Amino acid sequence: MAPYLLLLPALIFLATFTYWPMAQVVFASAFEGRTIGSATTYVAFGNYLRLLDDEDFLGALWNTILFITWTVIPSMALGFLFALALRRSGWLSNIHRALLFFPTLLPLVAAASLFIFIFLPGVGLLDYYLAKIGVHGINWLGDPDLALWSIMLLTIWKNAGYYMLFFLAGLQSLPEDAEDAALIEGASWWQRQYFVVIPMLGPTFAFVSVIAIITAVVQVDHVIVMTKGGPNNATNLLLFYVYQQAHEFYDIGKATAATVVTLAFLLALSALSLRTMERRVHYES
Amino acid sequence: MSFIKTFVGAVALTAFAGGATAAERIEFMFPAPVQGKLSREMQRIVKEYNASQDTVEVIGVFTGSYDDTKIKAQAATEAGKPPAVVLMGANFAAELAMSDLIEPISAVAPEGTNLDAFLNEFWPAVRANAKFDGQLYSIPFQNSTPILYYNKEHFAEAGISKAPETWAEWIKAAKKLTKADGERWGLMMPSNYDYNGWLVQALAMSSGGSFYNTSYPGEIYYDHASTKAALKFWRDMAHTHKAMPTGVTDSKAVSTAFFSGKSSMIVLSTGALSFVRNNAKFDYDVAFIPRNVRNSVPIGGASLVSFKGTTPEQKAAAWDFMSYLVSKEVIGGWSRFTGYFSPRKTAYDLPVMQEFVKNNPDALTAVEQLKYAGPWIATYNTVAVRKAVEDEMQALLSDEKLTIDEAAARAQKNANEVLKPYVESTALRF
Numbered sequence: 237m238a239p240y241l242l243l244l245p246a247l248i249f250l251a252t253f254t255y256w257p258m259a260q261v262v263f264a265s266a267f268e269g270r271t272i273g274s275a276t277t278y279v280a281f282g283n284y285l286r287l288l289d290d291e292d293f294l295g296a297l298w299n300t301i302l303f304i305t306w307t308v309i310p311s312m313a314l315g316f317l318f319a320l321a322l323r324r325s326g327w328l329s330n331i332h333r334a335l336l337f338f339p340t341l342l343p344l345v346a347a348a349s350l351f352i353f354i355f356l357p358g359v360g361l362l363d364y365y366l367a368k369i370g371v372h373g374i375n376w377l378g379d380p381d382l383a384l385w386s387i388m389l390l391t392i393w394k395n396a397g398y399y400m401l402f403f404l405a406g407l408q409s410l411p412e413d414a415e416d417a418a419l420i421e422g423a424s425w426w427q428r429q430y431f432v433v434i435p436m437l438g439p440t441f442a443f444v445s446v447i448a449i450i451t452a453v454v455q456v457d458h459v460i461v462m463t464k465g466g467p468n469n470a471t472n473l474l475l476f477y478v479y480q481q482a483h484e485f486y487d488i489g490k491a492t493a494a495t496v497v498t499l500a501f502l503l504a505l506s507a508l509s510l511r512t513m514e515r516r517v518h519y520e521s
Numbered sequence: 522m523s524f525i526k527t528f529v530g531a532v533a534l535t536a537f538a539g540g541a542t543a544a545e546r547i548e549f550m551f552p553a554p555v556q557g558k559l560s561r562e563m564q565r566i567v568k569e570y571n572a573s574q575d576t577v578e579v580i581g582v583f584t585g586s587y588d589d590t591k592i593k594a595q596a597a598t599e600a601g602k603p604p605a606v607v608l609m610g611a612n613f614a615a616e617l618a619m620s621d622l623i624e625p626i627s628a629v630a631p632e633g634t635n636l637d638a639f640l641n642e643f644w645p646a647v648r649a650n651a652k653f654d655g656q657l658y659s660i661p662f663q664n665s666t667p668i669l670y671y672n673k674e675h676f677a678e679a680g681i682s683k684a685p686e687t688w689a690e691w692i693k694a695a696k697k698l699t700k701a702d703g704e705r706w707g708l709m710m711p712s713n714y715d716y717n718g719w720l721v722q723a724l725a726m727s728s729g730g731s732f733y734n735t736s737y738p739g740e741i742y743y744d745h746a747s748t749k750a751a752l753k754f755w756r757d758m759a760h761t762h763k764a765m766p767t768g769v770t771d772s773k774a775v776s777t778a779f780f781s782g783k784s785s786m787i788v789l790s791t792g793a794l795s796f797v798r799n800n801a802k803f804d805y806d807v808a809f810i811p812r813n814v815r816n817s818v819p820i821g822g823a824s825l826v827s828f829k830g831t832t833p834e835q836k837a838a839a840w841d842f843m844s845y846l847v848s849k850e851v852i853g854g855w856s857r858f859t860g861y862f863s864p865r866k867t868a869y870d871l872p873v874m875q876e877f878v879k880n881n882p883d884a885l886t887a888v889e890q891l892k893y894a895g896p897w898i899a900t901y902n903t904v905a906v907r908k909a910v911e912d913e914m915q916a917l918l919s920d921e922k923l924t925i926d927e928a929a930a931r932a933q934k935n936a937n938e939v940l941k942p943y944v945e946s947t948a949l950r951f
Contacts, residue, residue: 357770358781359781373702375770466911467769468915483592
């Protein structure tokens with residue numbers, strides 16, 4: 237009984253603010269409801285079927301998968317490389333750490349507003365420098381083939397420094413003797429990183445990947461500020477889709493069903509990444 | 522120490538002042554679609570109003586874009602705190618009235634107010650969007666039409682003597698003004714959501730057709746010839762005539778390109794007039810949107826509405842504040858500050874307005890274009906219906922291979938899907 241009593245305070249908060257709303261959303265997704273006109277009617281899986289029929293939703297799902305893949309991997313890789321490079325303390329490396337961490341401190345909305353002007357075709361900062369090497373007038377946010385990648389660029393810029401912090405902390409806590417042993421055995425720098433450092437950082441990788449995936453799915457500010465999901469839904473992500481269905485189109489049925497799908501998607505991804513990472517995790521006795 | 526004293530003193534003073542006057546507090550939500558300067562000016566007007574009397578205290582809340590303002594006002598209402606006064610996108614009044622969210626003005630104004638005489642002081646073009654089902658639901662405050670801004674220096678350099686008046690002249694001028702490699706575009710128009718639908722409507726109206734059924738909110742005409750002409754004109758400007766960048770261009774990019782001389786002509790709202798006047802470092806002028814078969818544009822802008830669920834005292838306060846905002850002096854001052862035309866016709870009778878118009882003839886073009894203006898798209902679920910055509914327009918601007926027929930058919934199909942619940946609710950079931 238005692239362990240449950242100890243869990244109770246946290247459980248009350250989790251139940252009120254997480255589990256209960258989740259149950260409510262699942263329940264609500266079985267009803268079709270709009271603010272105007274029709275009353276709510278029970279439709280069982282009707283809302284989910286309507287989602288499958290909605291090109292915008294399928295597009296948003298695909299965009300989200302692309303977005304997760306191409307923001308999580310590069311920003312984690314960069315974060316890890318930064319951490320390796322700046323592993324030893326010193327004034328120079330402290331300055332670099334601060335600079336690389338700086339984007340994390342900016343609110344996403346502010347960063348997105350800044351990047352609108354960086355991405356402006358013809359007159360923006362990016363095009364200004366590209367013009368010097370003969371590349372002209374790329375419409376970064378206005379071209380459906382580029383818009384999502386442009387937003388990814390901002391996301392990677394913003395998150396890499398944050399993940400660097402976790403990797404730095406992870407590196408500090410590694411026992412030095414393992415690396416020293418490898419060094420004495422004649423392992424090259426690459427071999428030491430690949431066979432010693434990375435496996436020992438397993439828990440950090442597992443943790444950061446879960447954080448990074450969640451961040452990629454729940455951040456929506458940049459989409460709202462920069463493109464509103466456009467051009468022609470090219471940057472429509474799951475969470476933005478939910479927001480739009482609920483608050484702009486008042487299709488509560490679709491919005492709740494899409495929320496459930498997003499939740500399930502997130503849970504599955506988190507479980508998967510924890511599971512795969514766990515196998516490579518190195519535990520200290 | 523002294524800081525704490527001042528703080529305590531201030532708190533005591535506020536408490537005392539609050540107790541002594543017992544002013545009716547109401548919330549006023551307003552958007553500022555063009556620039557931050559407008560929201561500061563609006564806060565100044567609110568402050569001035571609060572200082573001018575002691576029965577009402579208005580709290581101004583800046584709520585972002587038109588679409589965002591609608592979302593926030595509805596969210597506040599759902600949370601049980603309906604805002605007494607909201608400056609709402611002019612075309613949303615019908616939808617809000619339909620869903621029983623806003624009060625008819627007759628329920629806010631004191632009994633016996635002659636609203637017909639009141640509305641007659643406003644330009645005819647703005648009246649349709651203010652009414653739903655014969656009743657007045659909103660009071661126009663800031664209105665606009667799309668307008669053509671052009672760089673006179675570029676025109677002189679290209680040997681063009683006057684602003685284009687027809688689409689043929691428009692295309693010719695745009696091609697002539699364009700320089701290779703994106704160094705300069707002949708024409709730029711904002712194609713981000715919201716602006717996009719408004720301009721497609723303007724081009725469709727210019728081609729002679731209706732855009733939607735003004736008396737039945739369940740019908741839209743995306744696959745009609747006039748809308749197709751609009752889609753084609755815009756698409757061709759980018760792909761065929763190469764006088765406009767391809768892909769989607771945000772309104773911020775459009776104004777920036779104009780100021781930096783990267784675009785010779787732009788289409789923007791008249792609400793951007795002061796913004797252009799203050800930032801264009803060259804000789805510019807404004808003109809009507811060129812016509813395909815006729816001069817015709819939709820109005821834009823925002824009107825004052827009052828959400829349902831307020832107390833009678835709050836309604837009285839709301840009316841007092843609304844009347845203040847649309848008084849000739851205040852509405853005229855706002856028009857001079859922003860560039861929006863004053864929907865209240867009689868404001869132009871004021872000497873200060875006549876003086877202003879004489880010194881800034883560009884302010885008059887929007888007013889003259891009003892003769893040819895019609896209502897702005899207002900249907901069931903307007904934003905979703907609008908998005909159906911905006912998505913296709915954006916696709917057309919990016920994808921050269923997409924045909925007009927395909928795009929128009931898909932816009933119509935998606936819009937019909939959105940309108941279906943309303944259409945079904947109005948049909949008898951057999």
